[in-house]
Amino acid sequence: MFKFMGNKKIVVLLVSLIIFVILMGLTMLRPGMTWPEKFVKDTVSWTQGLFNRPAQAIAGFFQDIRELKNLYKENKVLKETLSHYARDTMRLNKLESDNKNLKELLEFTERQKGLDNYKYHVAQVYAMSADPYTSVVNIDLGERDGIRKDMAVISVHGLVGRIDKVSEFTSSVQLLTELDATNNQSKAIAATVKGKEKSFGIIQSYDHESQLLIMTNIDTNDDLAEGDTIITSGMGLVFPKGIEIGTVVSKEDGDFGINYVAKIKPAATFRHLSELMVVEVQDPR
Structure with missing residues (x-):
C-alpha cells in the first residue's frame, strides 16, 4: 500500500510538471500578454516602486552622512596642513630675516676692523x-x-x-x-662732517613732526652743506668718534643770525629694531 502511495505522488508530480511546461509553451507562443498578466505585472511594478523610493531615499541619506563624515575628516586634515604650512612659512621668513641681519652685522664688523679700535x-x-x-x-x-x-x-x-x-x-x-634740548637727562652729541673734520655742531634735539635731528651751534664760517654725512666727533666724551649719524637735508640761520642750524635725516631707523x-x-x- 505504501509503495502505491509513493508511486502516486511521483505520477502527480510528473503530470504537474508536464502541464507547467505546456502552459509555458503556450504563453511564449502568444503574441501578447493577457489582461490578468498585465494587471499582475503593473501591480507588482507599482508595489516595487512604492517601496523602492523610500528605500532609495533612506540609502541616499546614509550615503550623504558617510560623505559628510569623509568631508569633515578631509577638511580637518586640510586645516592642519594649512596651519603647519603657515607656521613653517613664518619660521622661514624669520630665519631669512635673521640671516640677512646677521650677514649685515658680519659685513659691518669686518669693515670696521681696520677703521677703529x-x-x-x-x-x-x-x-x-x-x-x-x-x-x-x-x-x-x-x-x-x-x-x-x-x-x-x-x-x-x-x-x-x-x-x-x-x-x-x-x-x-x-x-x-x-633727545630734547630742555631735558637735562638728554645727552647732546658732538658732531662733525665726514671728510670735513673742521666742521662742528651739537645735536641735542629731535623733531618728532619732521622726524629729523636738529644740529645747532654751527659757526657761520662752517662750510657744512646739504648732502654732507654727519658723524660723531668724539669731543663730547660720551659717543666715540666716527659713528655715522645721518645726512644734512637743510641748513638755515639760527637765532639772532649768529650761527647756523642744520636738520639731519638719521641714518638709522628707530622702528622694527x-x-x-x-x-x-x-x-x-
Missing part, C-alpha cells in the same frame, strides 16, 4: 615701548657682558642711541628720538 657687542632687542613718545628699547646684554651706562648703541646703518640703564643681564637703550651693537672703546694699550 672699537669692540662691538651684538645684542638682541627683546622689548620696545608701545608709546611712540617713550623711545626706549631693552636689549639682552647687561653688566655681565661688559655693558656700561652711556655706551653708544648702533645698528649697521648708524647711531641709534645710548645705554641708559644697566642691570645684570639686560639694559635699556635711550634712542636718539628722546631687532639686532643692535653696543660700542665699547678698546684700551689703546
Whole structure:
C-alpha cells in the first residue's frame, strides 16, 4: 500500500510538471500578454516602486552622512596642513630675516676692523615701548657682558642711541628720538662732517613732526652743506668718534643770525629694531 502511495505522488508530480511546461509553451507562443498578466505585472511594478523610493531615499541619506563624515575628516586634515604650512612659512621668513641681519652685522664688523679700535657687542632687542613718545628699547646684554651706562648703541646703518640703564643681564637703550634740548637727562652729541673734520655742531634735539635731528651751534664760517654725512666727533666724551649719524637735508640761520642750524635725516631707523651693537672703546694699550 505504501509503495502505491509513493508511486502516486511521483505520477502527480510528473503530470504537474508536464502541464507547467505546456502552459509555458503556450504563453511564449502568444503574441501578447493577457489582461490578468498585465494587471499582475503593473501591480507588482507599482508595489516595487512604492517601496523602492523610500528605500532609495533612506540609502541616499546614509550615503550623504558617510560623505559628510569623509568631508569633515578631509577638511580637518586640510586645516592642519594649512596651519603647519603657515607656521613653517613664518619660521622661514624669520630665519631669512635673521640671516640677512646677521650677514649685515658680519659685513659691518669686518669693515670696521681696520677703521677703529672699537669692540662691538651684538645684542638682541627683546622689548620696545608701545608709546611712540617713550623711545626706549631693552636689549639682552647687561653688566655681565661688559655693558656700561652711556655706551653708544648702533645698528649697521648708524647711531641709534645710548645705554641708559644697566642691570645684570639686560639694559635699556635711550634712542636718539628722546633727545630734547630742555631735558637735562638728554645727552647732546658732538658732531662733525665726514671728510670735513673742521666742521662742528651739537645735536641735542629731535623733531618728532619732521622726524629729523636738529644740529645747532654751527659757526657761520662752517662750510657744512646739504648732502654732507654727519658723524660723531668724539669731543663730547660720551659717543666715540666716527659713528655715522645721518645726512644734512637743510641748513638755515639760527637765532639772532649768529650761527647756523642744520636738520639731519638719521641714518638709522628707530622702528622694527631687532639686532643692535653696543660700542665699547678698546684700551689703546
